[in-house]
Amino acid sequence: MFSKFFIERPIFASVVAIIISLAGAIGLTNLPIEQYPSLTPPTVKVSATYTGADAQTIATTVASPIEDAINGADNMIYMDSTSSSSGTMTLTVYFDIGTDPDQATIDVNNRISAATAKMPDEVKKLGVTVRKTSSTTLAAISMYSSNGSMSAVDVYNYITLNILDELKRVPGVGDANAIGNRNYSLRIWLKPDLLNKFGATATDVIAAVNDQNAQYATGKIGEEPVTQKSPYVYSITMQGRLQSPSEFENIILRTNEDGSFLRLKDVADVEIGSQQYRSQGRLNGNDAVPIMINLQSGANALNTAKLVEAKMQELSKSFPEGLEYKIPYDTTKFVIESIKEVIKTFVEALILVIIVMYMFLKNFRSTLIPMIAVPVSLLGTFAGLYLLGFSINLLTLFALILAIGIVVDDAIIVVENIDRILHEDENISVKDAAIQAMEEVSSPVISIVLVLCAVFIPVSFISGFVGEIQRQFALTLAISVTISGFVALTLTPSLCALFLRRNESKPFYIVQKFNDFFDWSTSVFSAGVAYILKRTIRFVLIFCIMLGAIFYLYKQVPSSLVPEEDQGLMISIVNLPSASALHRTISEVDAMSQEILKTDGVKDAMAMIGFDLFTSSLKENAAAMFIGLEDWKDRNASADEIIMELNKKFAFDRDAASVFIGLPPIPGLSITGGFEMYAQNKSGKSYDQIQEDVNKLVAAANQRKELYRVRTTLDTSFPQYKLIIDRDKLKHFNLNMKDVFSTMNATIGTYYVNDFSMLGKNFQVNIRAKGDFINTQNALKNIFVRSNDGKMIPLDSFLTLQRSSGPDDVKRFNLFPAAQIQGQPAPGYTSGQAIEAISQVAQETLGDDYSIAWSGSAYQEVSSKGTASYAFILGMVFVFLILAAQYERWLIPLAVVTAVPFAVFGSFLLVYLRGFTNDIYFQTGLLLLIGLSAKNAILIVEFAMEERFKKGKKVFDATVAAARLRFRPIIMTSLAFTFGVLPMIFATGAGSASRHSLGTGLIGGMIAASTLAIFFVPLFFYILENFNEWLDKKRGKVHE
The missing domain is CATH 1.20.1640.10 (Multidrug efflux transporter AcrB transmembrane domain)
Incomplete structure (x- = not known):
């Protein structure tokens, strides 16, 4: 025995x-x-930029061909794209759990190569980036200047130059990103009145900058083969790219008849500024720059968090005076x-x-x-x-x-x-x-x-x-x-x-x-x-x-999928009326932050203003707030109770619509708690028609007792101006269409010309008209374009701005135009009951030309x-x-x-x-x-x-x-x-x-x-x- x-x-x-x-x-x-073990689907993110284009144009000319190319990738479960009027397109491809993310990235990259030829030249110039991403957020670090000696732009660039690369090398960190895209940029602020006075145009400025801020090869002296042998070979060097605003100011636009020069400083202001001015970070109501740290798949979260904290402490020893950091959002505490x-x-x-x-x-x-x-x-x-x-x-x-x-x-x-x-x-x-x-x-x-x-x-x-x-x-x-x-x-x-x-x-x-x-x-x-x-x-x-x-x-x-947990953190999504300016959003979020911080149990309120969390796009009227709570033993109220209190407190805010929600129970599976779904239209309806249909769904859903705060991210009522072109007049004035739109992009939009070198890095050179000249709908009469016969023609001679509305960003899901719909189970109901309820509502309110698709945790719950x-x-x-x-x-x-x-x-x-x-x-x-x-x-x-x-x-x-x-x-x-x-x-x-x-x-x-x-x-x-x-x-x- x-x-x-x-x-x-x-x-x-x-x-x-x-x-x-x-x-x-x-x-x-x-x-x-x-x-948890690796429970989140591997993701690959594709990004492209089409400066000056509206959301629907980007969706049609950039997102659609890329999606067609990617569709059918091995182990892909779904993909969604967001095209924004900020000129960006972000497409995320989700793969089955267990898929090798490196192999998935290679597959997606190879497929995109075939779609490049179909894209606009501007998109090709800026390039399409493909990278694997981690959807599991480890922590958020907030950096700020406590004595005001550094602006938010300075802090942002200090981070990109001195901190991000260090954090990315920390074992276990999948990615580290400073939020806001506030890179230094050589900003050329054109003065349209002076351009017209001197008979110059925005395209002249573009051509001069391209010509005089460039890197050229100059060769060598004494290099073989030569008949008369030289004992030495000398390389010829020169300053190619310009390196300071004063050098750019002296760019020559033309030589006048009297031998004098028309220089850039005569028609524009030049400065080192920010690449964009559409977003702002805040911490407890003060300027700050957030750094989001994502966890590498399979990494030890606790060890990685300790290493990140140790690295920040090490780096802080060499911070400029007044630069400080705080970690208000740390998922490892839970x-x-x-x-x-x-x-x-x-x-x-x-x-x-x-x-x-x-x-x-x-x-x-x-x-x-x-x-x-x-x-x-x-x-x-x-x-x-x-x-x-x-x-x-x-x-x-x-x-x-x-x-x-x-x-x-x-x-x-x-x-x-x-x-x-x-x-x-x-x-x-x-x-x-x-x-x-x-x-x-x-x-x-x-x-x-x-x-x-x-x-x-x-x-x-x-x-x-x-x-x-x-x-x-x-x-x-x-x-x-x-x-x-x-x-x-x-x-x-x-x-x-x-x-x-x-x-x-x-x-x-x-x-x-x-x-x-x-x-x-x-x-x-x-x-x-x-x-x-x-x-x-x-x-x-x-x-x-x-x-x-x-x-x-x-x-x-x-x-339900898994129980909702008190993770000591919560998120707030804030939206002001469409087209609200950034300063309004900052003011509103600052006021909300002060009220939030007065709430028992709340420790910190970090905000990303001008950033739409659900669409991952820049939007001046939107903000995302990350709220850290006191330790569990130090507060009496649960996270759910604090969420309910804050939702009641701000329910009747006339200036902004906000919703406070918990984190997803499984990190990385969704952006927030609740459910996410898409109403896909397969009959070719416009986004206006999709909005009309989806509004009916949302209205009906909010009448159901199982559902709470159901909403859609699609908003086609965003105030816009539609450009009307009188093509007969355009030809009458002997104008070139390309020059017209290049001029508009370089004045009303932002035109990326090329790069300049500073601090050992390359930064963009961007051209735009000074704000005072383009701040109203009469902007077109201040901007001139030169005809082929040398005459200066104001744009309002053949262009008209007509008030209209349209989407600031649009979504596509699995190749089709779609509206994203989000919501939470009502108190006392589960995610399973909420999914069943919203499915019934969709079936009752949407026609046969729509199909419902799930994403995030809802996808996993339905598919499992x-x-x-x-x-x-x-x-x-x-x-x-x-x-x-x-x-x-x-x-x-x-x-x-x-x-x-x-x-x-x-x-x-x-x-x-x-x-x-x-x-x-x-x-x-x-x-x-x-x-x-x-x-x-x-x-x-x-x-x-x-x-x-x-x-x-x-x-x-x-x-x-x-x-x-x-x-x-x-x-x-x-x-x-x-x-x-x-x-x-x-x-x-x-x-x-x-x-x-x-x-x-x-x-x-x-x-x-x-x-x-x-x-x-x-x-x-x-x-x-x-x-x-x-x-x-x-x-x-x-x-x-």
Whole structure:
């Protein structure tokens, strides 16, 4: 016998256990720590610029050809693009979880090369960039000048020149970006009146800058081949690009007839300014520049955050006087607090399990032996995690908490059986009792391990979001269960042979009374089993009623992806009326910041003004605010309560529409909490028509009780001017169309000419008219263009500005024009209910020429529907097959499987009573319950078969005897697990919502499995064994 070898060699057994523990300790020190494993789809971002073009033009001429080229990339799940009137196009391609981001980037880049030829020359000149991105935000650093010695532009450029590259080299950082695009730029502010006075045009300025601010090759003197040999070869150098505003001011536009020069400074102001003036960063109402730090895929979040902080402290030693930084937005604080709370739960669970074991085993020796299995099994699990490339995250930590109650089970079964034999046979030695006990329980222990692994291991092969979540959880448990089974067969019996004593000291009074009560309960239980076996039809009907109750509860419990957590952070989206100027937005956001900071529990308010978070585009009337809360222990209100308070406070703000929302429960899966969807139009409707249709959807959605703050990012009412061209007059004035629009772009727009060198970097040279000349709709009469016959013609001679409206940015989704729609579940409703409600509204309000597509967390929730059921069925099937193979019978394993519905019933019932949801954590708990409920049933069925076939008892007697013998270990192991899980359902602090969801389902299931299923498993064994005997008699087989 396998166990006998170790019983006779206790030192060998101990050495094996020590080696397992040491391997685990080494693995533990090398495992990365993060909130979740890689659950976000890899993304590739494509960016292009078409300066001066409106949003719809960019969507048609830039986004569309790029999308056509990218469509069909390997493992792509969807793509969306935003084209903005700021002249930018951003397209993000999302790939299946597990796709190699580097290979995806190469594929996208290769495909875009084919689309380049179809793009406008201006886009080709500025280039199309392709890069892999990380959607997981690690932190935001805010930098500011405390003494006002540096402007926001100076701070921004100090960051780009001295800090960003350093941060990008920090191990674990996927990307680091200063928000705002405030790079230095050589700004040429044209004065149209002086241009007209001197007979010059904007195109003259462009041509002169291009000619005189350029790098030219000049060659070498003395270079071969030459007839007269030179002893030296000299390179000729020259100043190519200009380097200061004064040098640009002296650019010659033309030579006058009297020999004088018309220089740039005669018709324009020249300065070092900002590349754009459409955005501004703020921190608590003061100028600041935010730096967003994204986490590299698979990196250790906590370690990366520490390294970033250390790097900033190192760099701060050389900051200019007055330049300071603060980290108001740090997602790792939630991770740290969550892990602290999980460890606290872990310790609480361990203490409760020890108490339960002592109450049953009645002495410290018997209690200590199973407890030794805990550190060996858990430490050994870390070695397995390391070999599999896993991390220490919330999922693996949850699995380890649950493992405490599971890994002691096998050891308890062994100790309890040895203890029982010692009390039944006064003449047997402890060593012989251990050997006899292992002959009886080795098979059940192996069965339990195989059954639990049969549940968990197949689940690990499921792909997608649900598969990624359940893989690390399931394999962590599978590893710990396997090791605990090995320990129960090796170390535990050898320790029992060494340390157990027949006559221990009398237990405490309360312990003795507990066991007296339990002995009475065992008698009542065995009598109850006998009662049920005599009334099979009645109780089979009760079982069928329970199956109906499960179906009812399944329909009543709402679904969601994962629970919303208090992460200590929130986001606010602010929108002023369309076309509001930046200074208005700054003023409004500053006022909001002061009110927000007065709110109890709020610590910091960082704002990105002029930036639309949902469209990732510059928009002067929009702002995104990132609000950091006080530590969980330092505030009384939860994040949800603060969100509700702020939403009420600003609900009636006439100057701005704002919404306060939480972070997505899984970082990087969405921009914010709630849901995101797209209404795609496939019939060629204009964006005005799409807006009209989507407005109906939004209005109807906001009437639904399940939905809150449903809105669309599409706004075609943005005030604009439409340019009307009189082509007859244009030809009459002998004008060139290209010159006309180049002039407009260089005066009313911003014309990028070329680059200049400063501080060792290249910066843009941009031309635009001074603001005073183009600040009204009469701007066209101030701007002149030269005709082919040399006359100066004002633009308003053949161009007219007509008031109109249109979108400032437009979206496309999977090749089609689309409107993005966002919203949150109303308080008291789940994301699943919200998704179902908005789907119904869309079906009722949108025509057949629309289709609905999901993105972010909503996409994962919708696409993962049915996956959990598949995993559950897969687990059930594998449990059945493993037991059938072990028992060499097809019917008897059904008796074990009948325990599972009771666990499911109890799980759904308690979740329903507590008002929780059917989310990923609950579904993962159901998988575990398959194994746990089957484990209890195995103990009864194994002993019933032994009583039946080895001792020759009748089916009825064998069944009742097995139920009586196994009642104590079943209740002991079930209570050990239940009390181990108990701290999860009462957890508080960071990450408590997920622990509540997982713990509630497990406790409900275990209560049902250990109070109801233990009566019905004997019943179904009795029925199936009798049926099996009847079949055997029909086949001519006789049972001895």
